[in-house]
Amino acid sequence: MRYVRLDTAKPLSRIGLGTWQFGSREWGYGPDYERLAATIVRRAVELGVTFFDTAEIYGFGRSERLLGAALAADRDKVAIATKILPVLPVASVVQQRAVASAARLGVTGIDLYQVHKPNPAVSDHRTMRGMRALQDVGLVAEVGVSSYSLRRWQVAEAALGRRVLSNQVRYSMLDRKPEEDLLGYAEQAGRLVIAYSPLAQGFLSGRYDANHPPVGAIRRANPYFLPENLERGSALIETLRQVAAAHDATPSQIALAYVLRHPNVVAIPGASSVEQLERNAAAAEIDLTEDEYAALVNAARAFRPVTGLAAVPRLIRSRTRG
Ligand SMILES: NC(=O)c1ccc[n+]([C@@H]2O[C@H](COP(=O)([O-])OP(=O)(O)OC[C@H]3O[C@@H](n4cnc5c(N)ncnc54)[C@H](OP(=O)(O)O)[C@@H]3O)[C@@H](O)[C@H]2O)c1
DSSP: OOBOOSOOSSOOBSBOEEOTTTTOGGGOOOTTHHHHHHHHHHHHHHTTOOEEEOOTTGGGGHHHHHHHHHTGGGTTTSEEEEEEOOSSOOHHHHHHHHHHHHHHHTOSOEEEEEESSOOSSSOHHHHHHHHHHHHHTTSEEEEEEESOOHHHHHHHHHHHTSOEEEEEEEOSSSOOGGGTTHHHHHHHHTOEEEEESTTGGGGGGTOOBTTBOOOSHHHHTOGGGSHHHHHHTHHHHHHHHHHHHHTTOOHHHHHHHHHHTSTTEEEOOOOSSHHHHHHHHHGGGOOOOHHHHHHHHHHHHHOOOOOGGGHHHHHHHHHHHO
């Protein structure tokens, strides 16, 4: 395993584990997945994974509970990140919700407490006042945000009066917007970009095609899995396979190596099996050559999926069909 070079209290592994899937039926993993989830977490610790991401909203608290229980023996070794859903994120609410998350996780301190999304109506000054108080009493070690623009990330830092360590954003070969400014800022200022959906929810694994789309409500609502987009993506998947062959690796591992090419990035893939987790952890060791990286960039740029408003009628049609 490789670790980020940042002065955090605990080392942060470059491959973490995302746990939205834990306790969330919408992923379609069935009732046995909860037991498997604990095995996935324990195997992750064995492989040197030290960064675990959850949120109070995942499974309405179930993900925090499952993760906390599975990490019970290893809490001092690993960093647990959770998130507040910012419905009314004024200082007092932020403080109450952190206490509730810590109780579900079974911890006395949250290593990274993140604002799940920017709130359009409540200013970061009010939210960060709560975060500062939580840091002052030692309940929260580091503060983070999610899906923030660079500008708003910096406003949040000014409001906190301290570093806002991380910005968790959608970042994969299909969603490369963070490359425009967030990655550069993180590198220059000693901050972290946490890449969520780094496999584009499994699209980049190459497991799915127009005749075999994934199950579950989450991915039925994701335009990347429209039959048309799965077809359009076949050239990109082929490039991933070619690069993977040179590393005796899988397309997913190469997709993870792509985002890890930038130093201040941690990727937090979810996993539906222990084997996936093992492969994901091993991806931290893959170094892409310049030529391979260029080939991946070109293939990613050439992929033109149907997204946004144009995808809506197609999503409705594909839902009513199946
Ligand atoms: N901050 C936010 O707003 C936000 C939003 C979304 C996610 N997140 C966080 O980011 C984490 C990851 O994002 P995500 O779960 O949306 O997407 P992801 O990590 O890109 O995709 C996860 C899915 O990909 C498949 N997969 C994983 N490893 C694989 C492997 N080695 N080979 C083949 N397939 C593999 C699995 O599904 P199948 O096996 O079923 O194909 C798995 O459930 C979440 O768990 C959550 O913690 C945060």
